[in-house]
Structures are given as C-alpha cells and as structure tokens.
Amino acid sequence: MNPTEIAASDLTAADVFVREVAEPCRPVVIRGLVKSWPAVTAAERSAAHFRNYVARFDAGVVAEAFIGEPHIAGKYYYDDDLKGFNFTRARMRFAEAIDRIIATSGRADERSMYVGSLPMDQYLPGFSTENALAFLDTRIAPRIWLGHASNVSAHYDTFDNVACVVAGVRRFTLFAPETISRLYVGPLDHTMAGQPVSLAASSPADDERFPLFREVREQAIVAELSAGDAIYVPKLWWHQVEATSAFNVLVNYWWDAFSGGTDAPSVALLLSMITIAERPPAERNAWRAFFDHYVFRTNGHPLAHLPADQHGVLGPLQPDNYRRIRAHLMQALRGG
Structure with missing residues (x-):
C-alpha cells in the first residue's frame, strides 16, 4: 500500500499541519x-561535505554506537535465543563516529556502524537554528x-514523529496500531534501543513461526524517501526503517501533538x-465497557x-478538570 503524500508547499502554517496531517492519525509523506x-545541501555534495558542515556545531560529546559484523548486513537484532544481540556497542565522540562511518562506507568487508537518537541541542548545538521546521x-x-x-x-x-531524510534513501514499512496482535511482539523489557519490536515484520514471507502475521503482511504501507523528503509517523504506528545507501543521515522530531498536560x-x-490485565475475563470485560464509555467515548460524550x-x-x-482529576489520582497512588 502507498502512503498519503503532500507537497511541502501545502504546509502553510502550524494549524494546517495539525488539521491536515496529524489529526487523521495516518502516515503522510511530505515531499521536499x-x-x-x-545540511541537505552539504550532504548532496558528499559525505565529507556533510561532516565538515556539522563540525561547526560539534560539542565534543560522547555517543553510543551500534557496531555489527559484516555478516549481519546492518540488521541490528537479537541473537537466536532472544537473550542477547547480534551487535556490540562502543562509546566515542561524535566526530570520531562520523569519521569512522565515512571511512568505511560502501565496503562490504567492513563492520557496519549506526549512531542514533542523539539530541541535537546536546551534540550539535546551533544545528537546529539553521535547519528548522517552521510548523x-x-x-x-x-x-x-x-x-x-x-x-x-x-x-x-x-x-x-516527523522524520526528515538528510542524506541517503530511507524505506519506511508501516503497520497500523490495530495489527499489534498479529505482529508477534518481542520482550518489553529487553530491547535493542528502548522500544519492543515486531519479530514477524522482518521475517521471510514463509516463516511458519508467525502464522497470524500473514493476515496483515499485505496491509503494510511502504514509503521510500530521498534526501529532502520527510514522513509523519503517528504515535503507536509500527514502523521498520531501512537506510539503503552507503551513508545515511536522518533528523527526527518527537512530540505529543495532542497533549492535554x-x-x-x-x-x-x-x-x-x-491493575486490570490479570483480573478474571468477565471483570476485564466489565472494565472494557467502562473504558469505552468514559475514555474512548464510543457512544459520544458520557453526560451528553x-x-x-x-x-x-x-x-x-x-x-481546571485536568488538575482536579490528576490530584485525585496522585492521592490514590500514594494510598491517601
């Protein structure tokens, strides 16, 4: 399936982004x-030009890198028994990491390296001023x-999440939140980088370990982005991210577009x-009815x-009500 696409020129203001992109809660590719x-202009010239560009902002902070042997081909994952991982971690300064990445780019006999989720204002202060999103x-x-x-x-x-491709090509494969029961999710508290992953989503099509995944495999939304493109990924949408070029850079923004507090x-x-998950099935069904009524409001406002x-x-x-409900909840959690 192909994602919805819009042109960057259509995003004329912040309220347009919220109304046209975020509120439908569907992935949207924003071309250009x-x-x-x-940063994109520098990367288009070469990886070395990009390195020289970001060197102006480098604060010299140490980062953690994932390092994989050539045989994993950049697929950072669990080992066979899910107890360990197929990569190692190393700590180094940002400048050393990018130098090592560039020096070994495109060489199949070299170990792969991946550095991710580095807060820009901590590692490259000033970058976000020159490279900003107006909305x-x-x-x-x-x-x-x-x-x-x-x-x-x-x-x-x-x-x-708004993910912006600065260098290389990225392929996003996305599954809706409603497919979670057929994705065969891995451990919640033993993960590669914080979030649990789908064990089935990157498996071979004929993998007999994940029969239910066959029902949703063809429902995947696939988007390929080039340098300068971006994608909006709503919260709770599953996404596999493949960087397919020898040298790749992505900048992303995480926030809650609809936070009430x-x-x-x-x-x-x-x-x-x-509080609920291990109660008897009949009681869980009763709580589901109350959640549907008061929280998900499947029949409209509870006191309409x-x-x-x-x-x-x-x-x-x-x-006022956010503060009142939160105060009551905090008192209950304290046992008051």
Whole structure:
C-alpha cells in the first residue's frame, strides 16, 4: 500500500499541519520538506561535505554506537535465543563516529556502524537554528541518526514523529496500531534501543513461526524517501526503517501533538497493566465497557444527556478538570 503524500508547499502554517496531517492519525509523506536545509545541501555534495558542515556545531560529546559484523548486513537484532544481540556497542565522540562511518562506507568487508537518537541541542548545538521546521514549536528538540546501510526492526513510538531524510534513501514499512496482535511482539523489557519490536515484520514471507502475521503482511504501507523528503509517523504506528545507501543521515522530531498536560497515554497503559490485565475475563470485560464509555467515548460524550454546566470533571479538561482529576489520582497512588 502507498502512503498519503503532500507537497511541502501545502504546509502553510502550524494549524494546517495539525488539521491536515496529524489529526487523521495516518502516515503522510511530505515531499521536499527539508530540501532547502543547508545540511541537505552539504550532504548532496558528499559525505565529507556533510561532516565538515556539522563540525561547526560539534560539542565534543560522547555517543553510543551500534557496531555489527559484516555478516549481519546492518540488521541490528537479537541473537537466536532472544537473550542477547547480534551487535556490540562502543562509546566515542561524535566526530570520531562520523569519521569512522565515512571511512568505511560502501565496503562490504567492513563492520557496519549506526549512531542514533542523539539530541541535537546536546551534540550539535546551533544545528537546529539553521535547519528548522517552521510548523513545529521551536521547543521541540530534534535528534540525529546516521550510519551505514541499516535495518531497524518494526517498532512503535509513544510520540508523534516527523522524520526528515538528510542524506541517503530511507524505506519506511508501516503497520497500523490495530495489527499489534498479529505482529508477534518481542520482550518489553529487553530491547535493542528502548522500544519492543515486531519479530514477524522482518521475517521471510514463509516463516511458519508467525502464522497470524500473514493476515496483515499485505496491509503494510511502504514509503521510500530521498534526501529532502520527510514522513509523519503517528504515535503507536509500527514502523521498520531501512537506510539503503552507503551513508545515511536522518533528523527526527518527537512530540505529543495532542497533549492535554504533562501525563502521557503510555502511563495509563502501564497502570492498567498492573491493575486490570490479570483480573478474571468477565471483570476485564466489565472494565472494557467502562473504558469505552468514559475514555474512548464510543457512544459520544458520557453526560451528553445533561446540561454542560452539570458535567463536572467530565467537562473540558482545561483549564481546571485536568488538575482536579490528576490530584485525585496522585492521592490514590500514594494510598491517601
């Protein structure tokens, strides 16, 4: 399946991005979004030009790199028993990492290297001023990812994501949140880089270990992005990210486009796991009915039959109800 695409010129303001891109909660490719970035221009000349460009911002901070032997071909993953990994980690300064990546790019006999999720303002302060997205709040700090050809297993994030290709080509393969029960998710607390991954999504088509995945394999949305392009990945959408060029750079932005306060939905999920998940099936079904009614509101507002001034804590969260409900919750968690 192909994703929705829009041109960068269509994003005239922040409210347009929220309304046209974020609210539908579907992946959207934004062609040419960062084509005019100085970083993209430098990378188009050569990897060395990009290195020289970012050297102006380098704060000399140490980063962690993934290093893989040639036989893994950039597929950073578990070992066969899921207890360990097929790569090693090494710590080095950003400048050393990019030098080593460039020096060995395109050489099949060399170990691959991948450095990711580095906060730009910590590693390359000033970069985001010269390379910015006009429709995002300047307080949303970008991160940089760079390396050889690589394959990052399908995973989800609990934040909205705009990923911008600065150098190379990236292929995103995405699955909707509703496919989770057929993706054969790996361990939640033993992961490559923080988020659990789908064990099935990058498996061979005839892999008999994952029969349910056959139902959703063809539902994948596949997007190929060149330098200057970007993609919006909504929170909870599973995405496998393949960097297919010898030298690749990506900058991404994570934030919650619809946050009502400081608390994330993932916190509610974790709390529900310890309070509801192992109760008897009949009781879980009862709680599901209440969640559908009060939280997911499958039948509309729970108190639509009452005047708005009688909705109490089920009225608008802001400016007062968020604080009231949160205070009650915190008191309950403290055992008060």
